[in-house]
Amino acid sequence: MAVADFIISLLTFIAIYSLFGIGLNLxxxxxxxxxxxxxxxxxxxxxxxVVLTMPAGAxxxxxxxxxxxxxxxxxxxxxxxxxxWLLGVLGGMIAAALVSLxxxxxxxxxxxxxxxxxxxxxxxxxxTVVNDEEWLFNGPFGINTVHAPLRDVFPLSLGSFTLNMxxxxxxxxxxxxxxxxxxxxxxxxxxRRGKLVLGVLxxxxxxxxFVLPTLSDGMVELTRNTLWLFDPTAGPKGGMxxxxxxxxxxxxxxxxxxxxVERTINSPYGRVLRAIRExxxxxxxxxxxTFQYKLxxxxxxxxxxxxxxxxxxxxxxxxxxxxxxxTITFYAFTAVIVxxxxxxKGVILGTAFFWGIRNGTRFIDVPSQYSIQLAASRLMLxxxxxILILYxxxxxxxxxxxxxxxxxxxxxxxxxxxx
Amino acid sequence: xxxxxxxxxxxGVTPTDSPKIGDDGDPILRIEGITKQFGGITxxxxxxxxxxxxxxxxxxxxxxxxxxLFNCLTxxxxxxxxxxxxxxxxITGKEPPAIAQQGMVRTFQIPRxxxxxxxxxxxxxxxxxxHGERLRGAWIRGDQFVEEEQVIRDRAREIAVFFEIDHLLxxxxxxxxxxxxxxxxxxxxxxxxxDIVLLDEPLAGxxxxxxxxxxxxxxxxxEDGYSFLLIEHDIDLIMDNCERVVVMHQGAVLTTGAxxxxxxxxxxxxxxxxxxxx
Numbered sequence: 001m002a003v004a005d006f007i008i009s010l011l012t013f014i015a016i017y018s019l020f021g022i023g024l025n026l027x028x029x030x031x032x033x034x035x036x037x038x039x040x041x042x043x044x045x046x047x048x049x050v051v052l053t054m055p056a057g058a059x060x061x062x063x064x065x066x067x068x069x070x071x072x073x074x075x076x077x078x079x080x081x082x083x084x085w086l087l088g089v090l091g092g093m094i095a096a097a098l099v100s101l102x103x104x105x106x107x108x109x110x111x112x113x114x115x116x117x118x119x120x121x122x123x124x125x126x127x128t129v130v131n132d133e134e135w136l137f138n139g140p141f142g143i144n145t146v147h148a149p150l151r152d153v154f155p156l157s158l159g160s161f162t163l164n165m166x167x168x169x170x171x172x173x174x175x176x177x178x179x180x181x182x183x184x185x186x187x188x189x190x191x192r193r194g195k196l197v198l199g200v201l202x203x204x205x206x207x208x209x210f211v212l213p214t215l216s217d218g219m220v221e222l223t224r225n226t227l228w229l230f231d232p233t234a235g236p237k238g239g240m241x242x243x244x245x246x247x248x249x250x251x252x253x254x255x256x257x258x259x260x261v262e263r264t265i266n267s268p269y270g271r272v273l274r275a276i277r278e279x280x281x282x283x284x285x286x287x288x289x290t291f292q293y294k295l296x297x298x299x300x301x302x303x304x305x306x307x308x309x310x311x312x313x314x315x316x317x318x319x320x321x322x323x324x325x326x327t328i329t330f331y332a333f334t335a336v337i338v339x340x341x342x343x344x345k346g347v348i349l350g351t352a353f354f355w356g357i358r359n360g361t362r363f364i365d366v367p368s369q370y371s372i373q374l375a376a377s378r379l380m381l382x383x384x385x386x387i388l389i390l391y392x393x394x395x396x397x398x399x400x401x402x403x404x405x406x407x408x409x410x411x412x413x414x415x416x417x418x419x
Numbered sequence: 420x421x422x423x424x425x426x427x428x429x430x431g432v433t434p435t436d437s438p439k440i441g442d443d444g445d446p447i448l449r450i451e452g453i454t455k456q457f458g459g460i461t462x463x464x465x466x467x468x469x470x471x472x473x474x475x476x477x478x479x480x481x482x483x484x485x486x487x488l489f490n491c492l493t494x495x496x497x498x499x500x501x502x503x504x505x506x507x508x509x510i511t512g513k514e515p516p517a518i519a520q521q522g523m524v525r526t527f528q529i530p531r532x533x534x535x536x537x538x539x540x541x542x543x544x545x546x547x548x549x550h551g552e553r554l555r556g557a558w559i560r561g562d563q564f565v566e567e568e569q570v571i572r573d574r575a576r577e578i579a580v581f582f583e584i585d586h587l588l589x590x591x592x593x594x595x596x597x598x599x600x601x602x603x604x605x606x607x608x609x610x611x612x613x614d615i616v617l618l619d620e621p622l623a624g625x626x627x628x629x630x631x632x633x634x635x636x637x638x639x640x641x642e643d644g645y646s647f648l649l650i651e652h653d654i655d656l657i658m659d660n661c662e663r664v665v666v667m668h669q670g671a672v673l674t675t676g677a678x679x680x681x682x683x684x685x686x687x688x689x690x691x692x693x694x695x696x697x
Contacts, residue, residue: 260558267557268549268568271536275544278533285493285527286611287519287547296554400535405551407565 023304032277037123045306049092096306142320155234340396476661534593545610
């Protein structure tokens with residue numbers, strides 16, 4: 001497998017779990033709700049989306065549905081089919097939000113530690129129900145007829161090999177350019193220590209991605225890693241394969257979720273959420289119906305987890321209850337805390353760190369008798385890093401983010417309106 | 420209760436378009452037979468009290484039930500018995516947000532600043548019924564959103580200047596000194612554009628200079644039409660600054676009246692001012 005393919009699968013993972021983590025961050029980071037049952041909404045989003053989008057009477061499936069929404073709208077062509085899938089995702093998100101509403105009404109009146117325990121219990125119950133009730137979603141056998149949106153369009157080919165290579169190549173380079181620009185900006189804003197970290201990490205990754213594979217496999221490998229969107233083996237003329245599409249889809253979803261949460265917290269609404277996190281009695285004394293806010297934050301965060309679940313289902317192509325163990329929630333908590341609680345960029349960084357270590361070390365060649373130790377030491381390494389961060393930098397790598405409600409500047413008063 | 424739905428709410432410092440007290444002399448608060456028990460302890464034992472516009476001092480020895488009364492009035496505790504009327508509205512047993520919306524806000528005995536938010540954000544939080552406080556308003560931002568946020572920022576700056584904490588606006592509220600936190604609490608309460616503010620020991624642990632400053636502010640605000648009910652232990656301060664004084668003892672109102680009358684009341688001297696020593 002080319003390095004580019006591995007990176008694409010890793011980045012897809014990171015994008016999906018970042019979206020999941022951003023949902024958690026809205027609950028935990030900004031509103032202070034410790035939801036140890038976050039994974040339940042990931043599961044509900046995945047299951048409901050899959051059931052809404054897969055065809056009825058699939059072989060080996062004895063649960064409710066499927067409702068074949070993409071097929072229904074598929075008469076309008078691929079765009080209609082995509083629309084049908086998006087409707088399915090929306091259904092998954094709404095289902096996740098509604099279940100969280102049902103969970104939230106009784107539990108959000110509890111103090112935070114009780115909320116955490118109760119949420120964990122309810123999530124476990126939900127997973128167990130999905131596992132045990134075969135009539136519902138096929139029980140432990142899971143669903144392997146996941147509808148993959150626009151699957152037949154891929155590998156996407158624009159005509160000749162040269163054209164494919166040129167177009168996808170340019171897009172790949174543009175992505176590198178954007179990343180470089182973004183890194184340069186981030187670099188400038190960092191303090192001395194941040195510059196040191198970036199200054200070491202970025203060249204290391206660059207050498208690992210561009211130079212090392214070239215040394216062993218030559219120019220072909222370099223080309224494949226550079227023009228990463230273009231897959232020469234995808235069909236006779238090359239093109240863009242489905243994995244790359246899923247990555248783009250996941251990144252787009254992450255971008256949408258990120259924007260929505262940023263929009264939500266950088267507002268008077270977000271001020272109330274953070275006030276609830278700090279001391280709920282204060283906004284209550286100031287006339288804010290905090291219960292409504294907590295409920296809405298819970299539902300919105302759960303809906304984002306549901307969207308992540310829908311993407312997860314496509315990415316894996318198969319869902320079963322055991323994929324949605326409580327540990328997934330705690331992985332996300334780890335990522336949020338490592339990257340920076342109440343910092344959406346931090347969540348992405350933390351998720352990248354977590355899954356980078358967890359999956360990125362799979363390709364380290366060790367003698368087979370040590371492979372079990374390596375697997376165990378991954379989680380140990382993450383644990384050690386978590387302890388170090390909690391001890392030396394409890395606010396996480398990036399710390400809490402800054403908030404700003406941008407307003408058009410007024411001519412009359414010269415002062416800035418930064419919050 | 421002033422109209423809260425207008426996009427340009429009344430500035431907190433100089434209320435102009437909202438008459439704080441409609442009719443001269445009508446009591447703001449009518450408290451009838453409020454009782455509150457915690458386990459076997461009767462914290463409030465049938466408190467009867469009317470609070471008139473202006474500044475009213477509430478004194479009493481430790482454990483007299485002053486803070487419990489505040490909690491019962493503002494909805495943080497549910498009274499076991501009795502009724503509370505804010506003007507004509509029965510607010511007994513309502514939740515704190517609903518009572519605050521009705522025009523009665525409180526500060527806390529130990530200042531509860533939102534430590535990780537800036538002083539400015541602490542203030543911006545306070546104005547009620549902001550358009551952008553609803554999800555839809557936060558997502559879809561029209562001219563109203565911008566206009567309102569600008570008005571609120573102006574008001575917050577204005578009141579910060581009034582309380583002389585304007586140089587601290589961008590600091591995290593957790594970094595303020597004890598006295599500054601008290602000022603922030605009062606400023607925040609005022610930004611809700613209330614009719615009456617319940618101040619729980621706003622002067623405790625405050626140095627004399629700042630104390631005079633806070634009192635001066637409160638008096639200026641009373642001129643503007645705000646009313647205050649004030650818990651305080653410093654008798655001299657209460658006597659010098661309040662128009663009326665309420666004395667509580669063992670969960671009930673011992674007496675109420677003008678400072679001079681209260682000061683010479685035998686029972687007050689017995690219960691609070693030090694018995695035979697005075």
